[in-house]
Amino acid sequence: xxxxxxxxxxxxxxxxxxxxxxxxxxxxxxxxxxxxxxxxxxxxxxxxxxxxxxxxxxxxxxxxxxxxxxxxxxxxxxxxxxxxxxxxxxxxxxxxxxxxxxxxxxxxxxxxxxxxxxxxxxxxxxxxxxxxxxxxxxxxxxxxxxxxxxxxxxxxxxxxxxxxxxxxxxxxxxxxxxxxxxxxxxxxxxxxxxxxxxxxxxxxxxxxxxxxxxxxxxxxxxxxxxxxxxxxxxxxxxxxxxxxxxxxxxxxxxxxxxxxxxxxxxxxxxxxxxxxxxxxxxxxxxxxxxxxxxxxxxxxxxxxxxxxx
Amino acid sequence: xxxxxxxxxxxxxxxxxxxxxxxxxxxxxxxxxxxxxxxxxxxxxxxxxxxxxxxxxxxxxxxxxxxxxxxxxxxxxxxxxxxxxxxxxxxxxxxxxxxxxxxxxxxxxxxxxxxxxxxxxxxxxxxxxxxxxxxxxxxxxxxxxxxxxxxxxxxxxxxxxxxxxxxxxxxxxxxxxxxxxxxxxxxxxxxxxxxxxxxxxxxxxxxxxxxxxxxxxxxxxxxxxxxxxxxxxxxxxxxxxxxxxxxxxxxxxxxxxxxxxxxxxxxxxxxxxxxxxxxxxxxxxxxxxxxxxxxxx
Numbered sequence: 001x002x003x004x005x006x007x008x009x010x011x012x013x014x015x016x017x018x019x020x021x022x023x024x025x026x027x028x029x030x031x032x033x034x035x036x037x038x039x040x041x042x043x044x045x046x047x048x049x050x051x052x053x054x055x056x057x058x059x060x061x062x063x064x065x066x067x068x069x070x071x072x073x074x075x076x077x078x079x080x081x082x083x084x085x086x087x088x089x090x091x092x093x094x095x096x097x098x099x100x101x102x103x104x105x106x107x108x109x110x111x112x113x114x115x116x117x118x119x120x121x122x123x124x125x126x127x128x129x130x131x132x133x134x135x136x137x138x139x140x141x142x143x144x145x146x147x148x149x150x151x152x153x154x155x156x157x158x159x160x161x162x163x164x165x166x167x168x169x170x171x172x173x174x175x176x177x178x179x180x181x182x183x184x185x186x187x188x189x190x191x192x193x194x195x196x197x198x199x200x201x202x203x204x205x206x207x208x209x210x211x212x213x214x215x216x217x218x219x220x221x222x223x224x225x226x227x228x229x230x231x232x233x234x235x236x237x238x239x240x241x242x243x244x245x246x247x248x249x250x251x252x253x254x255x256x257x258x259x260x261x262x263x264x265x266x267x268x269x270x271x272x273x274x275x276x277x278x279x280x281x282x283x284x285x286x287x288x289x290x291x292x293x294x295x296x297x298x299x300x301x302x303x304x305x306x307x308x309x
Numbered sequence: 310x311x312x313x314x315x316x317x318x319x320x321x322x323x324x325x326x327x328x329x330x331x332x333x334x335x336x337x338x339x340x341x342x343x344x345x346x347x348x349x350x351x352x353x354x355x356x357x358x359x360x361x362x363x364x365x366x367x368x369x370x371x372x373x374x375x376x377x378x379x380x381x382x383x384x385x386x387x388x389x390x391x392x393x394x395x396x397x398x399x400x401x402x403x404x405x406x407x408x409x410x411x412x413x414x415x416x417x418x419x420x421x422x423x424x425x426x427x428x429x430x431x432x433x434x435x436x437x438x439x440x441x442x443x444x445x446x447x448x449x450x451x452x453x454x455x456x457x458x459x460x461x462x463x464x465x466x467x468x469x470x471x472x473x474x475x476x477x478x479x480x481x482x483x484x485x486x487x488x489x490x491x492x493x494x495x496x497x498x499x500x501x502x503x504x505x506x507x508x509x510x511x512x513x514x515x516x517x518x519x520x521x522x523x524x525x526x527x528x529x530x531x532x533x534x535x536x537x538x539x540x541x542x543x544x545x546x547x548x549x550x551x552x553x554x555x556x557x558x559x560x561x562x563x564x565x566x567x568x569x570x571x572x573x574x575x576x577x578x579x580x581x582x583x584x585x586x587x588x589x590x591x592x593x594x595x596x597x598x599x600x601x602x603x604x605x606x
């Protein structure tokens with residue numbers, strides 16, 4: 001830094017100001033230049049689009065000509081639009097199908113995985129995590145073939161067992177659970193790993209003390225494991241909730257939002273506006289979605305903490 | 310004596326119960342592991358089977374009719390190589406930006422005292438709350454204005470220096486001893502020299518985990534590429550895969566039956582293979598990365 005400064009010593013007056021400013025910020029401008037790239041990229045591809053979304057959301061614009069200012073009309077339209085509410089409702093329904101199941105399942109598997117006498121732990125851990133690395137498009141393709149209405153493996157097996165078959169991806173009743181199953185299959189390895197790490201950080205002494213008092217395995221689980229996992233579980237519920245709200249790729253590759261919009265999630269609904277070149281309404285929907293996500297990100301930790309007392 | 314007699318059977322009974330519990334645990338995990346791995350095994354096997362067989366007897370394991378036909382007909386119809394090339398360019402571009410600028414910013418936040426450090430760091434973390442999906446529409450329009458639709462810049466730059474990477478690298482760099490940096494300063498290192506000659510080499514394990522996580526993220530990224538790319542020779546592997554499957558899935562309805570399933574599965578297997586190999590070889594680093602990702606809250 002010294003060498004660098006020596007090269008560009010400014011004229012006396014400016015030099016004094018330069019050194020004063022440098023002392024004021026803490027002795028060196030270097031840390032600012034180190035963090036600058038992040039802020040440049042964020043300004044260009046984060047902040048600017050954000051402000052642009054807001055401005056666009058107050059206009060009527062279909063891609064050509066200049067946007068016409070229409071105030072809050074897009075917002076009042078959306079708040080009474082059945083498709084908008086359906087997309088939010090679909091996401092809420094999928095949340096119910098995914099997040100509680102994934103949480104409970106991951107905790108249970110992690111508890112079994114951390115048993116002291118378990119062999120081949122690394123093998124199980126790797127097996128559970130493998131679907132997490134497989135590209136979503138490939139996973140969706142497996143689902144399309146397994147759950148195909150006529151020739152799919154699932155219906156073939158059900159048929160052989162003389163059980164009723166279903167149009168897993170073509171019947172609005174079944175499309176959401178089928179998609180939820182795909183998400184669970186792909187992502188559970190990740191949540192199992194999180195829970196496993198949290199379990200390993202619980203002091204062994206707690207269990208030993210409780211076991212001396214004669215507590216059984218079930219009691220140990222409810223009295224020690226669950227309370228000690230509370231923070232990790234809250235954290236997981238929050239990121240999973242935000243993930244479900246933004247879910248876009250899953251409906252895109254599996255159902256294109258169908259049948260009858262039954263899998264059009266809040267995130268996927270945004271694609272409709274792009275396809276219809278209805279950018280003003282789309283921007284307003286984006287903005288509403290962002291407010292919802294931020295509200296949940298701020299409220300959920302508070303709600304989850306309320307349960308502790 | 311009496312006590313002894315009564316204790317022996319109890320001990321044996323406890324041991325038996327433990328053994329049964331152990332067995333049940335292993336069985337449960339084995340079943341779950343099978344459920345997680347079987348579909349992948351199925352894809353691999355089926356990608357060597359004729360498409361019609363996949364439809365008529367999806368679960369059969371007749372090894373006699375396996376062939377490379379699906380792969381050869383897939384590769385003659387679809388330029389998968391182009392997809393691999395584009396994905397490689399984006400992975401390397403985004404990877405290098407992440408691997409250089411995230412630790413650099415993390416270094417500033419971990420080891421320098423400067424005015425506004427707390428506020429700026431909070432700002433960085435705050436950007437993690439913004440849902441990427443809402444940027445889709447304005448970013449698409451921005452790229453149109455810049456003339457970047459169908460370009461590598463559009464695939465690489467947005468989201469290239471992530472807040473999470475900075476946060477994680479800051480955690481790791483905080484643990485680098487100050488003595489090491491002081492020694493470097495005595496030797497006349499500039500702040501950047503400290504970063505380049507001391508911090509980066511010490512940080513190697515964490516950088517490896519960050520690299521793997523970035524690789525998997527970018528390789529599998531799908532939402533943004535699918536929106537911004539509409540020319541065939543700019544498609545990344547995932548976009549290409551999805552285009553292939555949609556085309557074949559739609560075309561086959563009512564015409565050729567499921568005879569194209571073989572090609573589709575071959576494409577899926579090809580696109581999955583590099584990641585699976587990487588995952589199995591580097592799984593320890595990967596798990597470390599996922600765990601680091603999970604403590605960000």
